[in-house]
Amino acid sequence: MTDHIVSSYDVELDTLRSKIAEMGGIAEKMLGDATMALVRRDAALAQAVIAVDERLDALQHDVEERAVLTIAKRQPMAVDLREIVSAIRVAGDIERVGDLAKNTAKRVVAISNEMQPQKIVGGVQHMSDLVQAQLKDVLDAYAQKDTARALDVWQRDDRIDALYTSIFRELLTYMMEDPRNISFCTHLLFLAKNIERIGDHTTNVAETIHYLVTGKPLAAERPKSDESSFTTVPVAGQQ
Template identity: 50%
Template sequence: MNQHTVKAYGDELNQITAEVARMGGLAEAQVADAIDSVARRDIALARAVVERDLKLDALHRDIEKKAIRLIALRQPVASDLRRTLGAMKIATDLERTGDLAKNIAKRALILAEGEPMQPLTRSIERMGRLVSTRLRDVLDAYTASELDRAVAVWQTDDEVDEHYNALFRELLTYMMGDPRTIGACTHLLFMAKNLERIGDHATNIAETVHYEITGDDIVGERPRAQPTAEDSDPTPNLSTPHLPTH
């Protein structure tokens, strides 16, 4: 392998990493805009989120193709292989994150047709901000290869669940208090669920960053026994929630 080949190989890997970082920036913006579109009942913004999702899908396909090509032609080993496989994994998490943001935006469009649902949408906004922060932090950790930062995101995984549980209770109470809101509340319920899942994708990305940097699974150090998305579903028992007091 001559100098030229070595250089091109490093370039290829850097290009893949840069594309993942770009996907990260886009996914972050999609989540923030989706939440804004709910909070402000902004139809144009919601539509923009739905449309822009195509860009994330295209980047995902491109990253996957380039990564497979790199593995096949360059046969990377050790940390280069981890970086390549990590890029594929993170791109998948970001593509799903984009799908979830798009789904929130679609529901925002439906909710905008009905009565405003404050303070419920404010609760969604708060949970959205928490999830956005986690996503931003883990993407910062990825681009800067900062292990501590990735581990910090991973360790605070349960904050999102707490928000989700509280919001879940709030929504059920609201529906029971006024059954006419059931349709709208169901959309808010799925928005909350989507945010929880975006939080799980941030956790997945933290695990991938850890693996890329150290070569080891973060599994085992985790505060909770359960490692993936649906495992963390809180499934609170809400057969008898309190009715609203106001």
């Protein structure tokens, strides 16, 4: 009887893990496709990204429901309880990544007819590449309960924040140089902010992995280099 319970409990955990793996794969593809759609000004690809988000929302609800029922039925303690709470948290973060990729895709649709020089997009594309690598690494780290790899992701987010702040300045400068850039660059600003926030969600997942494996929160404060909220750019000719 005990064996039976343990085994069906394991089946429930496996189901949660495989659903989260599916969510992770969808979210990675959404971000990759949204970025490709930006670089190519491909509105059709962007629309496809928008459409797929619904599937991610449904999976998150499913994970949450199953997790709560498992807690209620099995009364897990210690590491088993952490495993399920972690599943809820990670599913929540991946769902938010999908929302942000979806909003990114919407903005790609908005600017798909604008023919600004490609170099303006270059910084955002580079930042997205870094974030995609973070996302892949942290999902692998979650699947393998690899705290060292999770910690590496957590520390690397610093670079993304710094890059975002420099993109923020750069875009403001383009806007000041030529008002025809304003609408385009404003969408790029929000789009870059979305991608930076996806980076933040990868650090959330890294923190969850640490909690899952060790039972303790990541004690130190994460290094923060996104100073864009505090950033202003002087206008040429002004002080």
